[in-house]
Amino acid sequence: MISAPVPENEIQRLAALRRYQILDTLEEEEYDNLVKIAAEICNTPISLISLVDEDRQWFKAKVGMDAPQTSREVAVCAHNILLPEEPLVVPNMLEDDRFYDSPLVTDGIEMKFYAGVPLIAEGGEAIGSLCVIDRQPRELTNGQLEALKALSRQVMVLLNSRLKNFQLEEQQRKMEMAFTNLNEFANIISHDLRAPLRIIDQYIEVIEEDFPALIKGDLSSHLTTIKDSAHNARNMVQGVLQYCRSINVLQDPQDPFRVNEMLRQLIEEEIDSDKFTVLYPEEEIWLVTSKLALRQIFQNLIANAVRYHDKDKGHLEVTYKFEDGSHLFGVRDDGPGIPDNYQKSIFKLFQTAGNSGDKRDSHGIGLTIVKKLVNALGGEVWLESVVGEGSTFYFTLQQHELADLVSE
Known part of the structure; x- marks a missing residue:
């Protein structure tokens, strides 16, 4: 042998x-x-x-x-x-x-x-x-x-x-571990940053209450600057937390659902009908994807349109069509529009449109979260805007087969 x-x-x-x-x-x-x-x-x-x-x-x-x-x-x-x-x-x-x-x-x-x-x-x-x-x-x-x-x-x-x-199981395990570590890190960082900001606020309150006679001229201006800076810092910390936690919504079950019903509920919750007219697709749209992620995408885009709107009465429209094997959605407003020099950076962390005036509660996180979630769902997001006429944010989602789905 x-x-x-x-x-x-x-x-x-x-x-x-x-x-x-x-x-x-x-x-x-x-x-x-x-x-x-x-x-x-x-x-x-x-x-x-x-x-x-x-x-x-x-x-x-x-x-x-x-x-x-x-x-x-x-x-x-x-x-x-x-x-x-x-x-x-x-x-x-x-x-x-x-x-x-x-x-x-x-x-x-x-x-x-x-x-x-x-x-x-x-x-x-x-x-x-x-x-x-x-x-x-x-x-x-x-x-x-x-x-x-x-x-x-x-x-x-x-x-x-x-x-x-x-x-795939190993990748899922690593992702879950990364989510956990990221959340823990964000919570620790936010706690460590919020503590000194609270101290700053408390000291300013003490100065304003105990020494009002001293707060004049430049000192008053300096205190206002400090308060505004602290307020902005808190918004940034909150934005970081939202950004870190946003990806968690992708872990919810991906079951078939009606997009129209989700949009109707969201618009009722987010839009003041006295200030905005809203249109959204009438045809029934079924999707198989993360419902929580899609809701957050729409919520952030609609909230942005409302926050930066500069007219007494506004118009908002959600559009949809199926194109080249993908679902294409659009959120269109008639707000101030976004200048060309800001359009490339608008999806980056802590970036805003630059024409928003005194929007102190804006931390430049919403569109970053939109891009993160859309990309995670296999799609793309982009912007078309004309200053003085409004903006349209488009995003795509991949097509999934609705096996054994019976429409009611």
């Missing part, structure tokens, strides 16, 4: 095998069905999905064999992985110098025929094989060999799907 040499890429090959986290797992019907089909098509009593580990071959699925594994030293599949691009067919193992005196040939299952197709990982490493075995010398037809190749590819479809699921 001649044991198979170790492949030159053994370290990479074993690493690829470990990534699938498949060794020593329980039986699974999807894999068991493939070896049953292979045995049936090739008319053999034995079929295996063999994964070649460092010192053993372990069987993920098997037909006609009780042992869960064998040593790598006697494994025929260890030879099969040496040439990943080619199947290994041994018509008569008694006539092959590598195998004629193997205990698997002379004893045990008394294998006399072997045909195996390597299982190739995404990086090109052969991690094992799908094989069929007979106790009599024989051949496979071209059709049987092609079927065995197709089944080996299906094994890898299952394994790669398993790997991607692990990667």
